[in-house]
Amino acid sequence: MEIPYNSTARPDTGLYNGKVGIWLFLASEIMLFGAVFSGYVLLRVGADPGIWSMGLMNKWVGAFNTLILIASSATIVLAWVSLKLKDWAGYRKWKIATVIFASLFLIVKWSYEWPAKFTHYDITFKSDEKAVEVFSDPDFLGKDYEAKLKEVWHKRFDRDEKDWDKVDLKDKPLDGHIVGYYTKNDDGTEEHHPVGEAFGLSFWSHALAWRYDERNEGRVTGAKRDTFLKRGIVAIDFEPAHGTWPAPRHAHAGAIRYAELKGGSKHDGDDHSAHHHSLRIEKSQISRLSSYEPAHSTFFATYYTLTGLHALHVFGGILVMLYHLLPVSRRVYEADPERFTNRIEITGLFWHFVDLVWIFLFPILYLL
Amino acid sequence: MPMADNHSPEYYKGPFKRIIWIVGAILIAGTIASFTVDYIYAEELTFKQALYFGLGIACIKATAVILYFMHLLWDIKFKTISLTLASTVLFFIGMMWLTVGSEVDSVKPGQDDTTWLHGAQKDIKFKGDKSPADPTQTQ
Numbered sequence: 001m002e003i004p005y006n007s008t009a010r011p012d013t014g015l016y017n018g019k020v021g022i023w024l025f026l027a028s029e030i031m032l033f034g035a036v037f038s039g040y041v042l043l044r045v046g047a048d049p050g051i052w053s054m055g056l057m058n059k060w061v062g063a064f065n066t067l068i069l070i071a072s073s074a075t076i077v078l079a080w081v082s083l084k085l086k087d088w089a090g091y092r093k094w095k096i097a098t099v100i101f102a103s104l105f106l107i108v109k110w111s112y113e114w115p116a117k118f119t120h121y122d123i124t125f126k127s128d129e130k131a132v133e134v135f136s137d138p139d140f141l142g143k144d145y146e147a148k149l150k151e152v153w154h155k156r157f158d159r160d161e162k163d164w165d166k167v168d169l170k171d172k173p174l175d176g177h178i179v180g181y182y183t184k185n186d187d188g189t190e191e192h193h194p195v196g197e198a199f200g201l202s203f204w205s206h207a208l209a210w211r212y213d214e215r216n217e218g219r220v221t222g223a224k225r226d227t228f229l230k231r232g233i234v235a236i237d238f239e240p241a242h243g244t245w246p247a248p249r250h251a252h253a254g255a256i257r258y259a260e261l262k263g264g265s266k267h268d269g270d271d272h273s274a275h276h277h278s279l280r281i282e283k284s285q286i287s288r289l290s291s292y293e294p295a296h297s298t299f300f301a302t303y304y305t306l307t308g309l310h311a312l313h314v315f316g317g318i319l320v321m322l323y324h325l326l327p328v329s330r331r332v333y334e335a336d337p338e339r340f341t342n343r344i345e346i347t348g349l350f351w352h353f354v355d356l357v358w359i360f361l362f363p364i365l366y367l368l
Numbered sequence: 369m370p371m372a373d374n375h376s377p378e379y380y381k382g383p384f385k386r387i388i389w390i391v392g393a394i395l396i397a398g399t400i401a402s403f404t405v406d407y408i409y410a411e412e413l414t415f416k417q418a419l420y421f422g423l424g425i426a427c428i429k430a431t432a433v434i435l436y437f438m439h440l441l442w443d444i445k446f447k448t449i450s451l452t453l454a455s456t457v458l459f460f461i462g463m464m465w466l467t468v469g470s471e472v473d474s475v476k477p478g479q480d481d482t483t484w485l486h487g488a489q490k491d492i493k494f495k496g497d498k499s500p501a502d503p504t505q506t507q
Contacts, residue, residue: 013448023449027456034460038467045468063403067396074392077437081388084380159415352437359429362399363422367406368415 007338022346026353033357036306040364043298049163050171053299054368055156056120056244056292061113062366065105066358072101073355076321076348083341088333091344095325098351102318109311112203117292117300119205120241122173123281126214130285131169140240140279148246156244170287175244178207179278180237190234212289228283236289237278306361313354320347391436398429 004010005017013020044052075097082090125131135145153172154161180194198204212228223229290296294304323329324344333340375384402425406418413421435441444450 014446015443015448020448023452027452030456030460031463034463038464041464042467042470059403059407063399066399070392070395070399073395073433073437074388077388078385081380081384084375085377155410159410159413159418349438352433355437356430356433359395359433360423360426363402363426367402367422368418 007336007342016342018342018346019349022349026349029353033309036309037360037364040302040306043302047298050157050167050173051297051299053156053297054365055159056175057366058113058116059366061108062362065108066362068101068105068108069355069358072098072105073352075101076344076351080341080344080348083333083337083344086337088330092325095321095344099318099321099325102314102321106311106314106318109307114304115208116203118209119177119203119207120175120292121178121207121210121238121289122175122292122296123238123289124173124287125170125285126287128169131172134174134279134281134285135169137279139277141246152244174238174240176238176240177205178210178236179239181231181233182235182280183232184234192237195237209291209293210289211291211295212283212286214287228289233283235280235282238281239278303365306365310354310357310361313357317347317351317354320350387436391432394432395429398425401425 003017007016009016010020075094079091079094079098082088082094123134125134132145135141135149136143141148149172150164153164158164178195180192182190182192184190195205195207198206198208210227212226212233216223216226216229227233292300294301324347329340332343402422405421406413410418440449440453
């Protein structure tokens, strides 16, 4: 059966049917992303101080991925133009380039950016006194901890410097990486367990999405998903994140310097050459420990929803583009070049929409 | 009735390819500008300034993509597309307005909840008095 107006324009609309279809689809996509964006606005405007952790996003990665998507948007137009000029080889070249750029975007997102967040932790403390114990450690921030903490706080949560007094010291998080932990044997002695990189990659750690919440103590159901309770952890070696916290003044006498022995590492955050020594933090000092997983806060729940939904669109686009490179697509092109060219045009329209969404996601998630 | 896409091969070979490179350059320049300004002036810029700058650049980039990469500059003449888009944009603006508009009167973190204080009660309590509202005191 011949489907009409696949390669020629319909007299009443002036367009081939696929083009009408893709614009209707894009309209529904605008509504979908519009709902998510308006949810973002609502949650951000109503967020309590100390929730919207925009200052920790890696702007370099965000900018790199933006440039990749822009490049893919240009190459997909060039692929379509090649078909308009009846140049199959040119089409293949630009289409493959588009798939490579799109795949690179997902590789950066799913193998670096997200895992680095699942191995990056925030700790909040049981009381202001316990927080002072940790922050004022002579090998960490020392006596003038408040000034340094304030600087980090403003960069991370409070660009306009209005909210410092609204959040207790105990709720001002210390962020970093778990490089070891301690358990207690039956005879009362402690055992140290180093936690290292996974797969030999500095941004992957064996401490992936660990959790502790003091409210889980004594609970049966909560304890199952609580890493501290499950492993019997009594303390951790915690390395404050590079680029966020100032370098220590001198080496820590007691803590295991696992991170330093491994030569230090670059993490999700700005790259700084200064190495941190790990701090020993007792479970009794911690109120909550969470990686930057969706359950961490409203900010990260929103971040994963927005970037995850967008990444699924990128993934879907890659599948369609790969299909258009298969021999079966070549046969369609040879049978009806105009029809195939139209297919590539509507794929391109979808792809530009994916690019458009990212154009707005970049500033609202990484820069603001 | 206009028909879709009737440019000549010469147009695609020459001017249109140039347009693609120019739009690509605008997009790259916009990305670098928003990144650089935020990176260098992060501490000097207020949130509002960063918001206007970041979203301003994003709007310029989005316009370039929509007009040239998505061919809307040429396709806007088709009512099927323009009406679909216009109604979608109206819907989008309405949805955003509902969200943002609902926030105008809502109680922000750290603010006093005066939801259940009405008329004179509200006026009396806050005339020259910035202390937190207590409904039981105004009876």
